[in-house]
Amino acid sequence: MQIRRMLTETPLARQHERVMQGRAKRKLTPIPWDAFDRARWPDAALRLALDAQQKLAMGEYLAVDLFARVASAVALHGAPIDLVAAAAAIPGDEVRHADFTLRMAALMAGKDVVVPVKKEFLTSQYSMRMTQDELDDFMIEVPAIGETLACALLKACADRATDPTVKALYANIVRDEVHHARFGWYYLAWRAPQWTQAERQRVADRMGAHVVDIERRFWKGRDAPASERKHARALGVLDSPGQRVVVRRIMEDEIVPALDAVGLGASHAWRVRRRGKA
Numbered sequence: 001m002q003i004r005r006m007l008t009e010t011p012l013a014r015q016h017e018r019v020m021q022g023r024a025k026r027k028l029t030p031i032p033w034d035a036f037d038r039a040r041w042p043d044a045a046l047r048l049a050l051d052a053q054q055k056l057a058m059g060e061y062l063a064v065d066l067f068a069r070v071a072s073a074v075a076l077h078g079a080p081i082d083l084v085a086a087a088a089a090i091p092g093d094e095v096r097h098a099d100f101t102l103r104m105a106a107l108m109a110g111k112d113v114v115v116p117v118k119k120e121f122l123t124s125q126y127s128m129r130m131t132q133d134e135l136d137d138f139m140i141e142v143p144a145i146g147e148t149l150a151c152a153l154l155k156a157c158a159d160r161a162t163d164p165t166v167k168a169l170y171a172n173i174v175r176d177e178v179h180h181a182r183f184g185w186y187y188l189a190w191r192a193p194q195w196t197q198a199e200r201q202r203v204a205d206r207m208g209a210h211v212v213d214i215e216r217r218f219w220k221g222r223d224a225p226a227s228e229r230k231h232a233r234a235l236g237v238l239d240s241p242g243q244r245v246v247v248r249r250i251m252e253d254e255i256v257p258a259l260d261a262v263g264l265g266a267s268h269a270w271r272v273r274r275r276g277k278a
């Protein structure tokens with residue numbers, strides 16, 4: 001293995017240089033934790049919002065592990081150094097998100113919360129040391145597709161939330177996830193031109209199997225009883241109709257065209273996707 005200072009030919013390279021010169025620090029916007037008053041909210045709305053925070057906390061926490069392995073993999077597979085730097089910064093963001101969401105959950109519950117992590121999430125499909133193939137698959141499924149979807153969904157939560165604490169929490173997380181998503185797309189912009197025909201086909205097949213199932217996986221949001229819908233919304237809770245619109249829009253406006261652009265033919269997979277059941 002050899003190391004040399006090589007940068008991608010993407011906007012990430014410019015951003016990396018700015019960071020190296022100490023000119024690009026992302027500032028945290030403080031979250032007004034004390035402003036949250038659980039007594040203001042009816043039970044059903046609070047329960048849905050709490051469930052959303054707990055699921056988010058689990059996802060964020062597991063992302064610490066996943067992205068730590070990605071940082072290791074991009075370093076060991078010789079990716080340009082701006083990609084390695086971007087990858088190495090992500091676990092720090094994810095653990096901050098886990099902390100934020102656990103804290104939010106505790107405020108919503110009115111006591112400390114314990115978030116159970118299902119065993120199936122712990123036995124990862126990726127090896128401890130990812131192969132180049134696994135890394136390619138991971139980058140498509142998690143940062144590129146997953147984080148782009150997450151940005152759209154979390155932004156929808158931030159947009160609808162009127163509670164100042166919840167709104168600031170979601171806005172904070174979205175701001176970081178945007179960078180995680182871009183990291184995925186920059187990786188693909190660098191990596192895709194190097195694929196052989198056979199490699200591209202393998203990646204495309206796997207991506208297709210993933211994409212056909214996305215709409216169905218996100219079909220159900222969190223639906224409050226009619227009398228508490230307004231409150232749930234104010235706590236950033238995304239209901240099923242809202243979630244379906246967000247997912248379809250981000251898939252069709254951004255994700256599918258971007259995957260097509262790197263030669264993966266996602267629009268075919270999207271056309272034949274499995275539909276959710278109403």
Ligand SMILES: [Fe+2]
Pocket residue numbers: 060063093094097173177
């Ligand atoms: Fe995150």
Ligand SMILES: [Fe+2]
Pocket residue numbers: 063094147176177180
């Ligand atoms: Fe993330």
